[in-house]
Amino acid sequence: MHARIALCPGDGIGPEVITEARKVLDAVAVRYGHTVSYTEHLIGGVAIDATGTALPEDTFAACAAAEAVLLGAVGGPRWDDPKAAVRPEQGLLALRQRLGLWANLRPVAPYPCLLDRSPLRPEKLSGVDLIVIRELTGGLYFGTPKERTMGPEGLRAVDTLVYTEHEIRRVVELAFRIAATRRSKVTSIDKANVLESSRLWRQVAIEVAERHPGVRVEHLLVDSAAMRLITHPSSFDVIVTENMFGDILTDEAAVLSGSIGLLPSASLGDDRKGMYEPIHGSAPDIAGHAVANPVGTILSVAMMLRFSLGLEREAQCIERAVEEALRDGCRTRDIGGTLTTHAMGSAVRERLAEAAAGGSSSAMLSRAF
Ligand code: NAD
Ligand code: IPM
Ligand code: MN
Secondary structure, rough: OEEEEEEEEEEEOOOHHHHHHHHHHHHHHHHOEEEEEEEEOOOOOOHHHHHOOOOHHHHHHHHHHHEEEEEEOOOOOHHHOOOOOOEEEEEEEHHHHHHHOEEEEEEEEHHHHHHHHOOOOOHHHOOOOEEEEEEOOOHHHEEEEEEEEOOEEEEEEEOOOOOOHHHHHHHHHHHHHHHOOOOOOEEEEEOOOOOHHHHHHHHHHHHHHHHHOOOOOEEEEHHHHHHHHHHHHHHEEEEEEOHHHHHHHHHHHHHHHOHHHHHOOOEEEOOOEEEEOOOOOOOOOOOOOOOOOOOHHHHHHHHHHHHHOHHHHHHHHHHHHHHHHHHHOOOOHHHHHOOHHHHHHHHHOOOOOHHHHHHOOOOOHHHHH
């Protein structure tokens, strides 16, 4: 088949990790007889510098026309002035919203060979295999009013946390469908003891749960969930939560895997179109040093093959090649090694042949869509 991919490398380490992920996609495509065409677009800080806006219209149009978007990261100290009128992150948020990508899937399953890279004791990590379904186009990120005004007592800033029943229901439904393909447990995380929006969240989650009697459900308050993610991480299967809680909890969950540089994500909406990006940011502290871990972005390509292109075999080929490379001791600095970003990407590519020969295991998750 032929795939049309829009690339948005963005800022900081974004272009470094995208380069390696693209090469892995090309290599998998050749191996399985597919072709891929790319268009490359400005987003974030580089877009602000070139055009004055974080999401130029031609970037949006190209992303809307492509089958899938592969994004690096946006942001950095250069655009961090809290008084700035436009920020790189606005570009990413606008793209997610305008493409209608309301669910963000972030799987976390530590590699056995990397258990020593987590500050948690290895016995705590055994059996950890969870996926966070983060609501992506609602909540505090998008509610209006969102503004700064000058009042009699000085400046005043407002963010608004809004959720509709519809927004909650569709993402919680998705979580239950995904759970049915896994270990059949959903943990819905909210702050229902304080927030009205969370009380609606819990009410809807309870209703959805009643229609999925085969799936166990639990409701946790976000503060206590944050603790349990560290004390009993293997007790989770599918986590579903609102936008900002999901953002924070997934950086916390990254600690279980050993490095945030390892974790991929898929952002999906009503159809197969998706955006794929690592969960980490532009990592300004290491940008330009060629030490960024490209694995999170490479695994995001695997998710793209699975969810937007329907190529499960190819997705698993990449996932196995990554696993092999790590098992063979290939490591970037964040996971205790000395490989450059490029060398780590090559290490994965070199293992695609062997991984392809390994055959396919069951395609559970993709069946939820
Ligand atoms: P970050 O994720 O960029 O970095 C946090 C830490 O993790 C840093 O020490 C960094 O070096 C390390 N790290 C991150 N990715 C890595 C990788 N692939 N390999 C090795 N180490 C890695 O978070 P931050 O520093 O809080 O944010 C920096 C900028 O990135 C901010 O402007 C923020 O808004 C932006 N950001 C963007 C996205 C995105 O585009 N999706 C996500 C998160 C943060
Ligand atoms: C992420 C990032 C973004 C978010 C920022 C850069 C807008 O932290 O993708 O996790 O908060 O969603
Ligand atoms: Mn984040």
